[in-house]
Amino acid sequence: MSRTLVRDLSAHVGERVTVYGWVNTSRLQRKMQFIVVRDHTGMVQVTNKRTEPASEVEETFERVPTESAVKVTGTVVANPIVKLGGVELVPDAVEVVNAAVSPLPINDQTGIDQRLDWRFLDIRHPARQLIFQVQTTVEAAMREFAYGEGATELHTPKFMGTASESGAEVFKVKYFDRNAYLAQSPQFYKQMAISGGIDKVFEIGPVFRAEPSFTSRHATEFISIDVELAWIDGVEDVMSFEERMLAHVLAAVAEKHGEEIRELLGAEVVVPELPFPRIPMREAIELLTDQGWKPEKVKGDLDPEGERSISALVKERFGHEFVFITEFPAGVRPFYHMRAEGNPDVTESFDLLWKGIEITTGAQREHRYDVLVKQAEEKGMDLEPLSSYTNSFRFGTPPHGGLGAGLSRILMVMLGLDSIRETTFLFRGPNRLEP
Amino acid sequence: MSRTLVRDLSAHVGERVTVYGWVNTSRLQRKMQFIVVRDHTGMVQVTNKRTEPASEVEETFERVPTESAVKVTGTVVANPIVKLGGVELVPDAVEVVNAAVSPLPINDQTGIDQRLDWRFLDIRHPARQLIFQVQTTVEAAMREFAYGEGATELHTPKFMGTASESGAEVFKVKYFDRNAYLAQSPQFYKQMAISGGIDKVFEIGPVFRAEPSFTSRHATEFISIDVELAWIDGVEDVMSFEERMLAHVLAAVAEKHGEEIRELLGAEVVVPELPFPRIPMREAIELLTDQGWKPEKVKGDLDPEGERSISALVKERFGHEFVFITEFPAGVRPFYHMRAEGNPDVTESFDLLWKGIEITTGAQREHRYDVLVKQAEEKGMDLEPLSSYTNSFRFGTPPHGGLGAGLSRILMVMLGLDSIRETTFLFRGPNRLEP
Numbered sequence: 101m102s103r104t105l106v107r108d109l110s111a112h113v114g115e116r117v118t119v120y121g122w123v124n125t126s127r128l129q130r131k132m133q134f135i136v137v138r139d140h141t142g143m144v145q146v147t148n149k150r151t152e153p154a155s156e157v158e159e160t161f162e163r164v165p166t167e168s169a170v171k172v173t174g175t176v177v178a179n180p181i182v183k184l185g186g187v188e189l190v191p192d193a194v195e196v197v198n199a200a201v202s203p204l205p206i207n208d209q210t211g212i213d214q215r216l217d218w219r220f221l222d223i224r225h226p227a228r229q230l231i232f233q234v235q236t237t238v239e240a241a242m243r244e245f246a247y248g249e250g251a252t253e254l255h256t257p258k259f260m261g262t263a264s265e266s267g268a269e270v271f272k273v274k275y276f277d278r279n280a281y282l283a284q285s286p287q288f289y290k291q292m293a294i295s296g297g298i299d300k301v302f303e304i305g306p307v308f309r310a311e312p313s314f315t316s317r318h319a320t321e322f323i324s325i326d327v328e329l330a331w332i333d334g335v336e337d338v339m340s341f342e343e344r345m346l347a348h349v350l351a352a353v354a355e356k357h358g359e360e361i362r363e364l365l366g367a368e369v370v371v372p373e374l375p376f377p378r379i380p381m382r383e384a385i386e387l388l389t390d391q392g393w394k395p396e397k398v399k400g401d402l403d404p405e406g407e408r409s410i411s412a413l414v415k416e417r418f419g420h421e422f423v424f425i426t427e428f429p430a431g432v433r434p435f436y437h438m439r440a441e442g443n444p445d446v447t448e449s450f451d452l453l454w455k456g457i458e459i460t461t462g463a464q465r466e467h468r469y470d471v472l473v474k475q476a477e478e479k480g481m482d483l484e485p486l487s488s489y490t491n492s493f494r495f496g497t498p499p500h501g502g503l504g505a506g507l508s509r510i511l512m513v514m515l516g517l518d519s520i521r522e523t524t525f526l527f528r529g530p531n532r533l534e535p
Numbered sequence: 536m537s538r539t540l541v542r543d544l545s546a547h548v549g550e551r552v553t554v555y556g557w558v559n560t561s562r563l564q565r566k567m568q569f570i571v572v573r574d575h576t577g578m579v580q581v582t583n584k585r586t587e588p589a590s591e592v593e594e595t596f597e598r599v600p601t602e603s604a605v606k607v608t609g610t611v612v613a614n615p616i617v618k619l620g621g622v623e624l625v626p627d628a629v630e631v632v633n634a635a636v637s638p639l640p641i642n643d644q645t646g647i648d649q650r651l652d653w654r655f656l657d658i659r660h661p662a663r664q665l666i667f668q669v670q671t672t673v674e675a676a677m678r679e680f681a682y683g684e685g686a687t688e689l690h691t692p693k694f695m696g697t698a699s700e701s702g703a704e705v706f707k708v709k710y711f712d713r714n715a716y717l718a719q720s721p722q723f724y725k726q727m728a729i730s731g732g733i734d735k736v737f738e739i740g741p742v743f744r745a746e747p748s749f750t751s752r753h754a755t756e757f758i759s760i761d762v763e764l765a766w767i768d769g770v771e772d773v774m775s776f777e778e779r780m781l782a783h784v785l786a787a788v789a790e791k792h793g794e795e796i797r798e799l800l801g802a803e804v805v806v807p808e809l810p811f812p813r814i815p816m817r818e819a820i821e822l823l824t825d826q827g828w829k830p831e832k833v834k835g836d837l838d839p840e841g842e843r844s845i846s847a848l849v850k851e852r853f854g855h856e857f858v859f860i861t862e863f864p865a866g867v868r869p870f871y872h873m874r875a876e877g878n879p880d881v882t883e884s885f886d887l888l889w890k891g892i893e894i895t896t897g898a899q900r901e902h903r904y905d906v907l908v909k910q911a912e913e914k915g916m917d918l919e920p921l922s923s924y925t926n927s928f929r930f931g932t933p934p935h936g937g938l939g940a941g942l943s944r945i946l947m948v949m950l951g952l953d954s955i956r957e958t959t960f961l962f963r964g965p966n967r968l969e970p
Contacts, residue, residue, distance in 0.1 A: 103766060120766045120933065122732065122931055123931075138732075139732075139734070140732055140733065140734040167930050167931045168931045169931040169932065169933045197931075197933055197934065198902060198903065198928075198931050198932050198933060198934075199931065200929070200930040200931040201929045201930060204930065219727070219731065220727045220728070220730040220731040220927045220930075221730075221731070221930055222731075223728075223731040223732065223733070224731055224732040229732060229733070232687050232688075232689065232733065233687060235687075235688060235689075236682070236686075236687050236688040239688050240678065240682060240688070243675065243678070247671070247675060250575075251671075252667050252668060252670075252671050253667075253670060253671040253674050253675070254667065254670075254960055255741065255758045255942075255959075255960060256960060256961060257741075257756055257960075257961045257963050258693070258741050258743075258756060259743075259755065259756050259963045259968055260968065261968030261969045261970075271708050271709065271710065271715075272708070272709050273706050273707070273708050273709075273717070274706065274707050274708075275706065275755075275968065276747065276965050278968075280706075280968055282708070289960075289961060292654070292655045292961070292970065293655070293658075293960065295655040295656075296654065296655040296656070296657075296658040296659055297557065297573075297574075297575055297658065297659040297664060298575065298658070298664070298667060299574070299575040305740060305741065306690065306692075306693050306740065306741065308693075308694075312711065320694065320710075321692055321693060321694050323690045331538060331555045467633060468633065488969050488970040489970075492655045492970070493633075494635070494636045495602055495635040495636060495639065495655075495656055496557055496558075496602045496603045496604035496632075496633050496634065496635040497604065497633050498555065498604045498632055498633060499632065499633075507690075524690075525689055525690060525691060525692075525724075525728065526691065526692045526724060526727070528692050528694045530711050533694055533695065533696035533710065533713075533715055534696045534923050535727065535923040535924075535927070
């Protein structure tokens with residue numbers, strides 16, 4: 101018999117249907133068997149009365165282990181005292197399509213590391229399923245917005261011939277008789293697309309970072325959302341694109357999943373007001389210093405504590421979850437960020453913080469070949485491996501700027517989770533390449 | 536002044552506007568200058584009358600090299616004898632935003648290899664721009680279809696801990712104190728997602744193949760479209776998903792770009808009828824053998840010539856551009872393809888050919904742990920590195936199947952181009968890692 105989804109059962113009261121799913125729990129009483137079957141749309145109670153002699157259904161339910169894949173056929177009965185949707189299924193046939201081994205290697209008390217070892221079992225939990233449904237909505241809404249702005253979907257190569265760009269550590273690949281490197285961002289390639297006359301570039305794809313970071317916000321492989329916009333008047337155009345995109349995304353998520361996110365994850369999805377507050381780095385540092393903040397490491401930048409504090413301050417003063425920190429000093433930004441006119445110590449760049457966590461870096465890029473080369477030299481870059489990049493600025497590259505954002509971070513902050521390990525399907529870190 | 540797109544000019548006759556774009560051509564006559572400016576939406580003729588003394592505009596146009604990025608301000612004038620949209624721009628100001636070096640390193644006669652060296656210049660050509668606009672439409676339509684079927688957008692890791700699966704050659708990466716391998720397909724991971732209760736998996740992302748192939752259809756890195764469907768009744772469900780998805784995609788492309796594809800690329804986008812023809816491999820080989828075909832290499836499979844011939848035959852008999860070749864012998868399919876009930880020599884699998892070119896491989900997968908392990912052993916696979924994969928079948932994996940399709944091949948066939956080098960933004964092959 102063809103499948104009926106659990107969420108549709110209440111429309112089939114009195115009918116005989118088949119549900120496909122997993123045994124979520126089974127409560128075997130003396131006179132009754134209560135089996136909860138779960139599919140990707142919900143859970144239903146299967147209520148089976150024991151008989152003398154025992155029916156085939158009863159015998160199957162008696163021994164079927166939790167998390168086995170089953171098909172249960174029966175009649176949908178309205179029962180207001182049943183919590184799961186007010187209906188139950190009275191079975192007349194059950195097929196164990198694929199039995200699970202018992203006991204299961206993880207349960208509700210298992211820690212994150214062992215959960216990741218058994219990630220396919222872990223994500224069967226409805227709260228985890230929800231994360232990837234939200235991810236789907238997030239990406240769909242981003243694309244809807246980007247397409248509406250005239251963006252072109254692009255796929256830049258992950259193999260690079262040279263280990264270039266920002267000096268971030270890159271992974272080396274044996275590539276026939278030479279080496280290749282894995283792209284730590286599509287930065288150079290999306291700029292080439294701008295030089296190629298593509299007006300607005302949009303890409304969602306993996307990037308690779310070889311830093312041995314073990315924080316809750318870092319991975320060796322993650323999904324980057326990349327945007328690059330041609331013919332901008334300034335970095336403000338890039339920030340405007342991003343804040344409008346995120347407001348669009350959050351409105352879509354709130355509408356489609358808001359209630360379920362509240363219920364299963366205890367998080368509130370707030371659709372932000374536009375524009376987001378903007379605070380120049382200089383002012384941010386002054387504000388924080390007044391509060392007694394002392395940066396841990398780099399002068400002119402915010403450390404994670406600084407990011408949390410400035411977000412808290414913005415939340416308090418403006419009631420806003422987001423803040424653009426702008427005008428980063430040139431010393432902490434890559435050579436290709438454009439400098440402010442008349443103030444070469446400051447870049448036309450920004451980070452976007454959301455509830456204290458950096459989710460985006462963006463900037464207007466330097467599109468003038470001579471200035472770009474000068475800035476690279478000042479940073480002590482080796483120009484030779486950069487030549488195929490710098491050469492692309494010699495043939496009429498328009499002014500442009502863009503941003504890169506981490507998908508798993510956005511989901512982590514949105515859903516109030518404490519690590520990107522939770523929002524990545526199969527996490528990859530220095531110590532984790534499995535499953 | 537803010538930007539007016541070229542395609543919108545005819546709505547601004549009599550108004551003063553600014554166009555941002557590139558100098559496509561300049562024809563400098565004794566009394567007149569005709570500069571064609573191109574943006575991503577079209578081309579416009581800028582018509583400048585010489586004066587005595589020469590205006591600033593005239594002097595700029597006199598020396599601006601082709602492909603420089605310019606902003607031209609002027610009045611839109613209706614002129615029915617002008618080919619480009621029946622309007623021209625009479626300029627009063629021009630700004631060279633970024634001059635191009637002259638001469639350009641490529642022109643209309645340049646061969647593909649040198650064109651790829653200067654890909655950012657190459658893709659400025661409207662016919663090339665169109666490819667990536669079509670790509671955007673293709674992906675949007677695929678997602679629209681997949682979301683409508685209830686699919687979840689997933690990103691599987693590209694780093695693998697072991698070089699597993701099909702025996703296809705994989706790239707090795709130095710990964711801290713061990714090695715990682717680049718995923719040659721999301722196969723195992725999307726099956727894990729199915730084990731994880733995700734009902735329909737959809738992914739568009741890069742895969743990596745280390746075979747030193749130099750054909751027009753192979754790359755070391757390409758974008759794979761991956762689908763995996765849970766709870767299928769058979770491989771027919773997978774073929775049905777794909778043919779409906781492709782029909783949806785081709786309808787979207789035909790509507791949005793059909794005319795331009797005809798004009799710029801000389802190709803006709805045909806929306807296919809459903810269902811696509813299906814021919815079991817055994818019959819395909821009989822049909823071809825009758826025609827005198829002798830396979831080059833593998834028994835029970837089609838070589839490229841066989842693929843072209845069977846497609847031609849189907850086109851002739853059924854008038855259809857597509858054909859599913861089904862029931863591949865087990866010997867030419869990976870161990871995880873399900874075998875036909877009662878006929879273990881045949882798999883529940885298919886390839887999809889389009890105009891003679893294979894664009895997809897698909898199958899129902901073996902979801903029963905014992906059978907899967909037996910099939911792996913029969914193929915001589917080492918089970919130990921496969922354990923995190925095979926283990927995921929011990930906890931209630933439902934029946935499932937899916938497909939993988941190459942985006943650049945689909946675009947190549949759709950647009951009548953002769954190599955995926957044309958339909959990949961920055962191609963990667965054994966000899967090409969730049970730009």
